[in-house]
Amino acid sequence: MAGLESAPAARPSLTSISSGELRSLWTCDCELALLPLGQLLRLQPGAFQLRGDQLVVPAPAEPASARGGFNVFGDGFVRLDGQLYRLSSYMRRYVELTNYCDYKDYRETILSKPMLFFVHVQTKKDSLKERTYAFLVNTRHPKIRRQIEQGMDMVISSVIGESYRLQFDFQEVVKNFFPPGNKVVNGEDLSFAYEFKADALFDFFYWFGLSNSTVKVNGKVLNLSSTSPEKKETIKLFLEKMSEPLIRRSSFSDRKFSVTSRGSIDEVFNCNLSPRSSLMEPLVAELPFPCVLESEETPNPFI
Template sequence: MAWEGSRPSLPSISSGELRRGLWTCDCELALLPLSQLLLLQAQAFQLRGDLLLLLPAPHRPSGGFNVFGHGFVRLDGRLYRLSNYIKRFMELSSHRDYKDYRETLLSRPMLFFTDVRTGTGPSCQEKTYALLVNTRHPKIRRQIEHGMDQVISSVFGESYSLRFDFQKVVKSFFPPGSEVVNGEDLSFAYEFKSDALFDFFYWFGLSKSTVEVTGKVLNLSSTSPAKKETIKLFLEKMSEPLVRRASFSDRKFSVTSRGSIDDVFNCSLSPRSSLTEPLLTGLPVPGVLESEES
């Protein structure tokens, strides 16, 4: 691990390769500073006064990101209201609500915000990072689907709650001594309320489960203009609408590896192709999207 003065620098961790012509990104999880995300994805995010707005994309309505939050996000020491986000806790009361919520979760990459503090004393610094969760990667998708399926099979029609947590994998990404200030923001949960007459297991907290999602983290932090352009294309590809492909080989993933950030960016990305036959509409679940712009 490299050192800058008296504090360790961020590790350059690669968990995938950016290959030419990928339809879905060969990436499980990724981290980058929020300021860099806003710069590279200006067509998707915009600051308007004290509002961070997630912009719609008329030309790709089922693309973009599912942003999870609690209504506010901090950037460069300033607090902004968050618009068009999914609440980190949802209450579902019907199987249709559940189906729509599940489809929405898996239709786009997830995006979370968290503050990370490094160093101590005068050298202490705090920065807001964006965590990207690629729900199209088989390993990530399998953990989410398995967690949801498993809790259903264990409650026998009773009420239950399920929480997905990314704190552990994010904390392991940063150097020792770093502090994830608001780790609870790296999670989301839902509660399904059934009409069962007696919910003994739910009342006593026995039907409340947590899934700690694991995966390799791709470091998208870079100051190189050339690499920033590659990261921009990478993010655009990650947020493209989910489409049907003719064969599995068209969307297979490469073997992931752990190396330096330079190893990741030794290849180029082709321009985005036109997309047809959307698999998921990505329509917002009633009551899921919150907007502060009113």
């Protein structure tokens, strides 16, 4: 199904969608998106900054993070235009959880912002040169959010009181996006996983690897690459709307996305692509989760 939705002929792009049509799109109409990393850095200077040999991403405690942004998944480094940069702050693609509070914080954290993964591609024209793309996962789109939430809910219901490992994989949908002849070099990096270790005396299924699950996330990929100044401005507003802060609700059930719910969460999905005019509303409370977030100021307890 993912291959059919992401076939080159049907792939939504800025060459097939006019500027006016793109302005009328709801943010929730964008399930997944791809654009050159360099273009993303230029369009989102508040969310990403190149400082020397570092690609700086605002940490949860920094004011810029409270204004929105992305959950960047990586291994600490990213290559751009042949140069290797260190990530100053990012989320690890694999974490271990040992209690319900950690699980709850992790779940809320990964769903609080759009996800970003780095994609390295060898083109058909020049197989020796890699291009770096940013792959965006809109966790506020009902289709994407449903796949993540249902994956987490289903594995819990099947392994009550036992340890388990759950992985979310985007390799197939990304590889199907690019035309034949282009090679995704780092497909294994297009995933994230967590392992919940329960305090069970006999964890046979976990010991033998029978409680490992993988959810292959599928969706329609929007091509946000463009050289047109007008369309670049539209893309900028589009990205800002996608990454606006998500307001925390009073209970978990209230925070779950519903197309019929009313209130601030649905403001993210209106047709107005202008940036939020006021930041005086309560913003999502960032979660101090040291085993998830990597930064140069925070020691990594898993290395």
